[in-house]
Amino acid sequence: MLSTLINAWKVPDLRKRMLYTLIMLLIFRAGSHIPIPNIDASIIKDYLKSGQLLGFFDIISGGAFRDFTIFAMSIIPYVNASIILQLLTIAIPSLEQLAKEGEEGRKKIAQYTRYGTVILALIQAIGLTFGLKGAIVNPSFINMTIIVLTLTAGTAFLMWLGEQITDKGIGNGISLIIFAGIIARIPSMIATTFKYVSGGTTSFLGGLGFWIAILLLIVSVVVMQEAQRRIPVQYAKRTVGRKVYGGQSTHIPLRLLQAGVIPIIFGLSIVGFPLQIAAFLPNTTFATIVNRYFNWNSFAYNLIDFILIILFTYFYTAIIFNPIEVADNMKQYGGFIPGIRPGKPTADYLTRIMYRITFVGGVFLALITVIPILIMSATGLNVAFGGTAILIAVGVAIDTIKQLEGQMLMRHYQGFLK
Incomplete structure (x- = not known):
């Protein structure tokens, strides 16, 4: 794995992509330390001691949920939207046909996934805000609205960040954001x-x-x-x-x-x-x-x-x-x-x-x-650690290294043909 990274770094185009990915992940980690106003984080930490579900959110978000920052929900609404779309593709014939239409069909499903992410993020943000109402310093309508919109915007920004990594960086951007959150713990x-x-x-x-x-x-x-x-x-x-x-x-x-x-x-x-x-x-x-x-x-x-x-x-x-x-x-x-x-x-x-x-x-x-x-x-x-986090981290690391190896192999073939 280390030799693959070293060899990839020597290729100018791959080095540029790796640096871009690193910068995007640093932006994600920086945002994970910007707190949402009017929240008592100590009460959130008490909630985390009560069960594994919120603890799982905290692991995936890299500790952002514990401090209730702008990325507290991480990219979980996107993952949920992707799973729902995948299940609906099996159940709805029109979506199944769309999935078989190649690149254009995949782009359309990706667009539906983005819409679903925003809707689910809004619903989850409302649920979290009302469920954790005891942690809000001044639970007025304005403050709660600000918290809901901030959480939703944070998830939407992470979705955009992940897509930018996928297009201009190395590996799957959404997976790498989750990976960075787990490793940060x-x-x-x-x-x-x-x-x-x-x-x-x-x-x-x-x-x-x-x-x-x-x-x-x-x-x-x-x-x-x-x-x-x-x-x-x-x-x-x-x-x-x-x-x-x-x-x-x-x-x-x-x-x-x-x-x-x-x-x-x-x-x-x-x-x-x-x-x-x-x-x-x-x-x-x-x-x-x-x-x-x-x-x-x-x-x-x-x-x-x-x-x-x-x-x-x-x-x-x-x-x-x-x-x-x-x-x-x-x-x-x-x-x-x-x-x-x-x-x-x-x-x-x-x-x-x-x-x-x-x-x-x-x-x-x-x-x-x-x-x-x-x-x-x-x-x-x-x-706070679990088998889910280990599975995700290992899977993302293996897939990213395989993509790097594939990119290098493709460039070696291109050099040979030239």
Whole structure:
């Protein structure tokens, strides 16, 4: 990875793109320290201690939510809008047709995603402003309106920033903004570890074991992120006029973590919802019951989260991977899996393989979510980190390096042709 970055830096065009990306990310980090007026940040920090859902927002935003800055909502509304558009593309035929129209169709869907982002950001900003009303110093209509508009504008600006990085920089801009927010939390995590160890809250071995466990989790995520089942495909020879086509062997790469982090986000949103409602209604019977029997490190909370993640992994994989469509495309171009007849038998075979892979991937995603909680309970360290953050950070880092390698390879070919 380091050698790839060094080699890319030596290429003038790539160096320019890398510097542009770095400047845009520095602007994001600078904005993450501009607070929204009339907010008592200490009350926000008390809310964060009550559950994982707002804690997840804080990790993704790189601490901006904790201090309730202009980028407190980060790019989460954009991610939600993208997921909703992806689901609607499957359900609505006109959107599905639009997605198949190539570059123009993708531009139109991207435009719908921008509109959806602004709408969702406005709704989320209103929800946060009213939900965190106790943290507003003077909760007048004018002040609350300013907070809502500031949060919405902050998300819209980050969306624009991400698109600029994608067009003029390196990698996917939206993903890199999330990546920068996660990485920005590492210094505070190290400082918190030292604070716990020096204060006697946890032992030196406990702090050391905590970071060793994180490194092991990162290694396991890298391995599983790249793991795939390759289905061999043979294409029969076809004669068109005097030319012979086909007769080649290839494979279908079925990734183990096909669904990515989406199942974790879905599961966390559902199990974390009662805790956040309890945080907004502190002095009620509902809050007492939830905090006693369903707090973030309880057995019931983690068991339900574990099961939901596996179920959502199956659900989302079924949406993004269509075995019938793959089998039909193979049949259309004369492809077949050795030993399997084209058509429905191929679709059934791919479905069976996908179910097995999805189960392994779902269990891994569930474990990567639950294990950090167990580690924090065992070591006594209350450090905000999770498997979702590790998955996102590793995935973005791998994709960005692959894009850099692709850019360098393309330039080497161009130089050879010249």
